[in-house]
Amino acid sequence: xxxxxxxxxxxxGHNVPRKPYVDQSIVAELIKVLASQPDGRRRWSVMRAxxxxxxxxxxxxxxxxxxxxxxxxxxxxxxxxxGKSRTLTAETALFHRPREKAGEVWAVHVDRANAWLxxxxxxxxxxxxxxxxxx
Numbered sequence: 001x002x003x004x005x006x007x008x009x010x011x012x013g014h015n016v017p018r019k020p021y022v023d024q025s026i027v028a029e030l031i032k033v034l035a036s037q038p039d040g041r042r043r044w045s046v047m048r049a050x051x052x053x054x055x056x057x058x059x060x061x062x063x064x065x066x067x068x069x070x071x072x073x074x075x076x077x078x079x080x081x082x083g084k085s086r087t088l089t090a091e092t093a094l095f096h097r098p099r100e101k102a103g104e105v106w107a108v109h110v111d112r113a114n115a116w117l118x119x120x121x122x123x124x125x126x127x128x129x130x131x132x133x134x135x
Contacts, residue, residue: 026072029053030095030106031113040098040107043070073106 033049034041041049047066054061062068078093088094094116098107 023068023072026050026069027076027094028117030069030073030076031108031117034095034106034108035110035113038107038110040101040105043104043106046073046106077106 029050030046033046033053036049047069050069051061051065053059073095076088076093077095077097078088078090079095079097090096092112094109094112096107096109098105
């Protein structure tokens with residue numbers, strides 16, 4: 001069942017909770033961009049970096065690109081208050097918002113990200129660069 005079919009099934013009065021669609025390639029892009037700065041990056045910097053990577057690789061940049069990236073970040077982050085689109089706990093979340101940083105700063109838990117890449121995305125080679133290790 002694809003995402004459209006799942007949404008149609010939910011909407012048809014079947015009491016099946018609607019699950020937000022999360023593009024797994026965006027998760028990998030977020031991990032790559034955020035791992036390059038272990039202390040975190042500002043939201044606008046993350047968007048700019050992913051956009052530049054996509055342009056360099058001649059990949060599509062959807063009209064609602066930033067909405068998709070933010071939705072994906074929130075889905076895998078335990079630090080957002082609404083909890084509606086979140087499926088992970090603070091102990092299992094891939095991303096976080098560093099409390100010691102002011103403003104909209106996003107960061108990645110590198111060890112968890114590596115485990116996620118290994119389990120979900122075997123096609124991605126290597127590990128996420130770690131602080132102090134050459135990437």
